[in-house]
Amino acid sequence: MQETTYHIGEVASRVALSLRTVRYYESIGLVKPSGRTDGGFRLYTERDVQRLLLVRALKPTDLTPEELLELLDLRDRLIADQDSSVAGGAGRQARLHELLERGAQRIKLHRERLVAAELAVELIRATTPLDAPASAEP
Amino acid sequence: MQETTYHIGEVASRVALSLRTVRYYESIGLVKPSGRTDGGFRLYTERDVQRLLLVRALKPTDLTPEELLELLDLRDRLIADQDSSVAGGAGRQARLHELLERGAQRIKLHRERLVAAELAVELIRATTPLDAPASAEP
């Protein structure tokens, strides 16, 4: 049973990233295609695509590439351990949750910045003559 | 009556930006210090500081430096017109509100990305063995 694979173009459009960005994520080790054609074309499996989606979604966590890679690999290993009921790594769980917590904090920080930005926009809207009030001069 | 001025170090720490960033914003025309000492030290007024704060707050709008500059200048002119009851520019108001609307849209987009990021974090927390449940083995 052959696994379905995709070329980079289809993958990039599905995950809404540029070809360049997908290749860049590969170059820093985040998401490597599962294979290549004889001609050198990258081949992505559905798993690879899911991983790309996860990387894209986790961008606002501001984790370094190294941390993000560690997080994704920890997740993979924990899930694998789970399936084979090895349940090996309490340390791995702790580390994963530490990284997730770090990421969650950064998301909160970004949220605060967005609130500040919205306040600034409202401030300007409020301190600037609004939509010309219906002229009072007849 | 001499206006109080500040050196870049105090300004940078007040607005929580690096010296480099404050100088960079000047180099792209966003916030220029109102003066310099004879020795060349930048002198910032309270207005300059407020402008820096506004620039920092508006960063998530993703407006280009040119757009941001235009926005800030429109605001200044509209406020000045208001004070002198010239009420000159309906076109200016329209343009300002267009820029603000554009910025508000980008903020919304960032908000959606943060929601997606939070969902991803929760997904990983949920699909990964949680905090080791109190061991069932005695």
Place this chain on the structure above:
DNA sequence: TTGCTCCTCACGTCACGTGAGGTGGC
């Protein structure tokens, strides 16, 4: 007068964008 702050280059970095020149895949 001594530090501490500030100055201007100028090179480095991160996360890609953007061709150039060439070849693989259906």
Place this chain on the structure above:
DNA sequence: TTGCTCCTCACGTCACGTGAGGTGGC
């Protein structure tokens, strides 16, 4: 066989970080 997709350099850009070497301000 013809396009369209993909390949690998490799240079460019944006928003700064980070010294280097020198001088101003209180």
